[in-house]
Amino acid sequence: MNQTVKPALAPSMAAPSTAANQAAYLSGFGNGFETEALPGALPIGRNSPQRCAYGLYAEQLSGSPFTAPRATNERSWLYRIRPTVTHWGRFRKIDAGLWRTAPCTEVEMAPAPLRWDPVPLPEGQGTGFLEGIRTITTAGDAATQAGMGTHLYLVTRSMRDEYFYNADGEMLFVPQQGDLRLWTEFGIIDIEPGEIAVIPRGVKLRVELHDEQPARGYLCENYGGAFTLPDRGPIGANCLANPRDFLTPVAAYEDRDAPSTLTIKWGGSLWRAEIAHSPLDVVAWHGNYAPYKYDLRRYSPVGPILFDHADPSIFTVLTSPSETPGTANIDFVIFPDRWLVAENTFRPPWYHMNVMSEFMGLIYGVYDAKTGGGFAPGGFSLHNTMLPHGPDQPSFEKASSAELKPHKLEGTLAFMFETRFPQRVTRFAAEAPQLQSDYAGYGLGLRKNFDPSRP
Numbered sequence: 352m353n354q355t356v357k358p359a360l361a362p363s364m365a366a367p368s369t370a371a372n373q374a375a376y377l378s379g380f381g382n383g384f385e386t387e388a389l390p391g392a393l394p395i396g397r398n399s400p401q402r403c404a405y406g407l408y409a410e411q412l413s414g415s416p417f418t419a420p421r422a423t424n425e426r427s428w429l430y431r432i433r434p435t436v437t438h439w440g441r442f443r444k445i446d447a448g449l450w451r452t453a454p455c456t457e458v459e460m461a462p463a464p465l466r467w468d469p470v471p472l473p474e475g476q477g478t479g480f481l482e483g484i485r486t487i488t489t490a491g492d493a494a495t496q497a498g499m500g501t502h503l504y505l506v507t508r509s510m511r512d513e514y515f516y517n518a519d520g521e522m523l524f525v526p527q528q529g530d531l532r533l534w535t536e537f538g539i540i541d542i543e544p545g546e547i548a549v550i551p552r553g554v555k556l557r558v559e560l561h562d563e564q565p566a567r568g569y570l571c572e573n574y575g576g577a578f579t580l581p582d583r584g585p586i587g588a589n590c591l592a593n594p595r596d597f598l599t600p601v602a603a604y605e606d607r608d609a610p611s612t613l614t615i616k617w618g619g620s621l622w623r624a625e626i627a628h629s630p631l632d633v634v635a636w637h638g639n640y641a642p643y644k645y646d647l648r649r650y651s652p653v654g655p656i657l658f659d660h661a662d663p664s665i666f667t668v669l670t671s672p673s674e675t676p677g678t679a680n681i682d683f684v685i686f687p688d689r690w691l692v693a694e695n696t697f698r699p700p701w702y703h704m705n706v707m708s709e710f711m712g713l714i715y716g717v718y719d720a721k722t723g724g725g726f727a728p729g730g731f732s733l734h735n736t737m738l739p740h741g742p743d744q745p746s747f748e749k750a751s752s753a754e755l756k757p758h759k760l761e762g763t764l765a766f767m768f769e770t771r772f773p774q775r776v777t778r779f780a781a782e783a784p785q786l787q788s789d790y791a792g793y794g795l796g797l798r799k800n801f802d803p804s805r806p
Contacts, residue, residue, distance in 0.1 A: 374532075376598035380580055380643070384714045385619070386538070387430075387635035388602040398428045407634055408434040414551050414577060414640040417742050425577065427638025432606060433628065437615055440624035445614070448482055449779050452519060452619030453489035453498050453574065457766075457778040463791035464740050465776065469729030470503055470785050472528075472565045478507040479620070481515060481614060483571070487780045488710060488733060490772035493519045493574040493619060496685040498772045499681050501710045503731075506531075509559040509695035512609060514630050516555040518617040520574040523669070523683060523764060524548045529566030532559040536633045537641045538600025540601040544568075544714055545764060548644040549578055549669075549684075555613075555630045556642075567729060568711045571768045575680035578669040590651040592668045599619050599643045602636055603688050637749065647764060652689045658696050663767070673771065682707075684767040686718065692757045702741030702775075703726040709734045709767050716763030722746045725787060732790075736773045744796035 361376040377384050387393040392407060394400050399409045406431040414425035451457070470485060472478075483505040491498015499520070506529075524531065526544045533548055535556040542548045550556055560566055580592060607629040614623045650668060655661050663684055667723045671681040699720045711718075712731040723745035726732065732741040742750065780786065 355458060361620045369672055370541075372603075374541045375601045375686070376644070377601060378595050378598055380594035380597040381639055382599075382636070383601055383633075383639050385637035386602040388604055392430055392602075392635035393637060394430070403430055403512060404632065407431060410434045412553060412638075412640060414553070425638075425640040427537075427636055427640040429633045430635040431536070432604070432632035433630075434633065435630065438626050438628075438630045440613070440626055442615070442622040442624045445621050445623045446462075446623045447619075448484065449486060449777075450481075450484040450502070450616070450621070451486035451500065451773070451777050452572075452616075453490055453491050453500060455486075455489040455775055455777060458776060458781045460776050460781055462735065462738055464732065464734050464738060466726065466732040466790040467730055467780070467783060468725075468785040468787065469567075469727055470505065470783065472505050472567055473507055474785060476508045476563070478505060479510050479513065480504060480506050481513075483507070485779055486777045487731065488774035488776055490708065490770050490774045491753050496574055497680060498574050499671075499768065499770055500574075501768055501774070502570040502572065503567065504570050505565075505567050506558065506560060507565045509563065510557045512611040513614070514555050514557055514611060514626075515614045515616075517550070517552055517572070519552065519619065520572045521552045521577060522550045523573065523578065524550070524568060525570070525712065525714065526566065526568040528568070529564050530561035531566055531568075532561060533557075533642070534559060534603075534631060535600065535642050536631045537555050537636060538603040540600050540642060540644050542644055545645050545648050546644055547640065547668075548785040550642045551577065551640055552640055555579075557631065566619070569731070569766075571681065571683065573671050573681055576672045578671050578681075578683065581667045581670045581682075586653060590653050591665075592645065592650055596649045597643050597645050602633060604634045605631045647685055647687060650685060650687055652687060654689060655693045655696070658693050660693070660696060660698065660701055663700065675771075678706075678771050680729055680770065682767070682769040684769060686763065686765040686767075688759070688761050688763060690759050694755060697750055697756070698755075698758075699742045699746050702739065704737050704739050705734075706736060707769045707771055708736045709740075709769050710774060711765060711767045714764040714766065716765075718763065718765045719760055720746055722749065723793075725790065730785075733774060733776065739794070741794075743793050744798075747797060
């Protein structure tokens, strides 16, 4: 499907070097989009004319091998003021701070469920996006394009004259506190808690704060296959995350000459060069390889309407496929507002052990399997491969004796990054004061109820 906006946005009179400063979007997931910020900037019927309009350069950005099947082939053509090769300078390796990349085996921890309180924002206004990354776990191997990293971002200042792209993986932003503006070379994306954004690998961006208010959230770095919508199977053509609700930015560019920096993450390291202009200079583009956002509150959940508890896979928003059908490199799963109506059923998640490993975070509200406290918004937990987990004792007691009338869970939004790989905890996470030392034993409070004389 193709979608066109032409012209996308008129030049801003208030800032003549910037094509636009307002976010606007095209709808649909995986569409073939086309958009231009100046009329006639987008070539018609061809990709690489002898001379591009306005003196622009044509550049292709490929997110898949050239020969990938059409259904998974991803690429976009960008018409920019300068091609990326002219943004290049002499890159020097810089300190990656607390950003880690798989494989990473800084520490070894005993196999046990783990949970952390929210990590507070740094004081002052000196922490930009790159300085504010705190890696919690890594899994797989980025060099083999398999696995993921789970991170927190803690940001107290906008990036100014600073630009970044990630060559190791695509980035899934999950805000928990504060709004972000992701000014990408494809256009502007604004996100708030309750929304997500995905920035494909290789896409340049600048991360800004709304009104310079600090922001905290979760970041999934996907080394593997690009996120896509899961197959619905017998659910059919509707519900879950509907393609029309995904939004991709219209073209917006910066024509700005000023001393700046470009940092790239490549091979697990950060590399930085001085450049003399903004690399967010794409005046027009077309294709299906582009950043996008999604409002999680538009997710249409399905569930059991008579008895028993469905697997959490029914709450999958996005999936990163692996070479093994049905086994995800990553599943991004949410637990939103929903009705519970099952009869004669223990309604919270059941006790289980899983070949997949689960990193969970809480955006707002209370998670129904952890009503005993300790899992606060901004906090996170890790239930690793083949380790037992389930409801805490207060949740079990409450659910076992509750009147099973229809009940709506409201004001809650938890999520899970689930992967087929074991997740390795970083030194930062292992030594963080927010690590709850007593969480591993939460199951010890469950009493023995067995009575052979009473069926």
